[in-house]
Amino acid sequence: MIRECSLEEISDGRTYRENDMVKADTAGCGGCHKCCTGMGNSIILDPYDIWLLKNFSEGMKLTFEQLLATGNVELNIVDGLILPNLSMKGQDRCAYLDADGRCRIHDVRPGICRLFPLGRVYDDKGEFSYFLQTGECAKKNLAKIKVKKWTCLRCPEKNREFVTAWHALIRIAGQKMVEHKQSGRGEKLQELAMYILNEFYVADLPEAAYDDAGIVTIYETLCNKIKNARESLAHF
Numbered sequence: 001m002i003r004e005c006s007l008e009e010i011s012d013g014r015t016y017r018e019n020d021m022v023k024a025d026t027a028g029c030g031g032c033h034k035c036c037t038g039m040g041n042s043i044i045l046d047p048y049d050i051w052l053l054k055n056f057s058e059g060m061k062l063t064f065e066q067l068l069a070t071g072n073v074e075l076n077i078v079d080g081l082i083l084p085n086l087s088m089k090g091q092d093r094c095a096y097l098d099a100d101g102r103c104r105i106h107d108v109r110p111g112i113c114r115l116f117p118l119g120r121v122y123d124d125k126g127e128f129s130y131f132l133q134t135g136e137c138a139k140k141n142l143a144k145i146k147v148k149k150w151t152c153l154r155c156p157e158k159n160r161e162f163v164t165a166w167h168a169l170i171r172i173a174g175q176k177m178v179e180h181k182q183s184g185r186g187e188k189l190q191e192l193a194m195y196i197l198n199e200f201y202v203a204d205l206p207e208a209a210y211d212d213a214g215i216v217t218i219y220e221t222l223c224n225k226i227k228n229a230r231e232s233l234a235h236f
């Protein structure tokens, strides 16, 4: 979720890149699951998150409809777009938390979960840095760790490329939604929302995660789709 607030209010005032050291290491959380509770519908999932959940969560391969049917993910309207988020299943805790308070999908957890207590902040050009959310993690005196080690992404450069492109697409789509709303073109609102939902979440993407060089091909697939979608947005 994009928040409009002052970085100074919610962070240590610094921003970080993948190779910087940051005080974010919780050393395994020790059974705490505070950040997996009480999030409402704020953990919005991007197409890479959903691809992981569809293909690699809990030993099943699911279509998007089947994933929704588990009740672990739900759809909500965000700035006019229909986007998926982690579900609380009507309770105050993430549907993927097990009875012992552990994440059942730790290896394929969504990007926002992977970052915490880091977050992303975007500049005017749409480039992002990481920031440390102070006062959010239940643990005190977090240890220093390199950002890319904490986020534990297999291909941080490709991830950055994808996240940046996706953020830009969603921004542009959101602006289009505002324009359609202001001009009373309700049919266009629905058409655009369904296009993003179908193209990036419902559509099945290739299962193959890595090419021969170990590069994550899914990021390339997604970035190509985003490029095509940006051209298509001109027609909405």
Ligand code: SF4
Residues within 6 Å of the ligand: 035, 036, 037, 086, 094, 095, 096, 097, 102, 103, 104, 105, 106, 109, 110, 113
């Ligand atoms: S997916 Fe896992 S890490 Fe993320 S909120 Fe749910 S239980 Fe916590």
Ligand code: SF4
Residues within 6 Å of the ligand: 026, 028, 029, 032, 033, 034, 035, 036, 116, 117, 136, 137, 138, 139
């Ligand atoms: S609040 Fe901090 S220590 Fe607790 S689960 Fe979240 S990241 Fe771990």
